[in-house]
Amino acid sequence: MDKPNISEAIIQYEKDKNMNDTQFAFESHLSVERVHNLKSGEYEATPDEIKTVLEYIKLHS
Secondary structure, eight states: OOSOOHHHHHHHHHHHHTOOHHHHHHHHTOOHHHHHHHHHTSSOOOHHHHHHHHHHHHHHO
16 A cells, blocks of 8 residues: 555444544544544645554554
8 A cells, every 4th residue: 555545444444343533533642623624634644643553553553
């Protein structure tokens, strides 16, 4: 995978785990606003956010 699609990864993870943005934000240590921004695809994730999201999803899948 060249550049991970963070919005799709978050959406799919939340769907698989029956989780909402607030739960995902709390557990991944991101703000709810930032999760909304990342899922909208209108804002680019920082390298740290990409790492945080992917590590969280990998650890909890």
